[in-house]
Amino acid sequence: MAGLLNGDDYRAVARKRLPKGLFEYIDRGTEAELAMADIRQSLDLIKLQQAVLAGHDNVDLSVSLFDRKYSCPLIIAPTALAGLVSHDGEAKLARAAGTFGIPFCVSTQSVMTIEDIRKGAPNAELWLQLYVWQNRALTWNLLDRAQGCNAETLIVTVDTPQGPKRDYNHRNGFAIPFVPTVRGISDVLRHPGWLCSVMLRYLMTTGMPSYAHYPPEYRTAITRQTAADDVKIEKTLSWDDIAEIRDRWQGRLILKGILSTVDAERAAQIGADGIVVSAHGGRNF
């Protein structure tokens, strides 16, 4: 990894190592990918004003957030299926976050359960990202599990009322659940490093990776057909649901995907502790 000096270098290696379907799932956006380009441009337009002659021996990037101090102003965002990139990838991310003194946010759609991630990273500060499922009893059960793992902060993603339209994923055959096609299988076979170090390792230990937080009776391996409606993301999620979550969840509550001041104010009124101003990387709605 010594030769990997920046994000572009890592991206180039990932493109070679990962099956095309998985790489594009991570790398690309939705529809015509205009939102991705727009977000990139917005970030590029940010300029920082320097103050000269103010050097420090020890550079301190620490920030205080919710009465805690973190070593730098970063949080590892929830990313579905991170465990497909590297075997036990979610635990690795959590350990890295713990080492750097920043939180790791577990995705509802992770390949490892929050319990296993906690076991693999006992000292990490874990947050849980919640996609509210159509079956509320199952959803509340997931919240209980998160609390049982000492996750004090809940991020509810509110910007995904519809499954994203990712045309390239239709073309390259990548879908969850993963449906084996000639194209998909030959894609995997052309990436033996990933096949051996990730997929075969799962197959020889825990079996075909799946969305680990689905309750066992719904946990279809990703090679099987669609998941039950119960664990589909709620399309009609509303402010009333957020009020109910606020009542149920004792810890900090953050809404992810707020993009207007009107919605931000409403989040504050309803008792949210914070918001994530995010367009989901231009990959969802």
Ligand SMILES: Cc1cc2nc3c(=O)[nH]c(=O)nc-3n(C[C@H](O)[C@H](O)[C@H](O)COP(=O)(O)O)c2cc1C
């Ligand atoms: C591969 C991948 C999977 C993601 N999965 C989730 C997810 O499960 N839940 C979620 O809320 N956001 C998910 N995101 C979005 C990220 O959390 C984050 O919002 C996005 O990378 C853009 O960063 P930003 O929100 O800081 O602008 C995913 C992003 C990527 C690239």
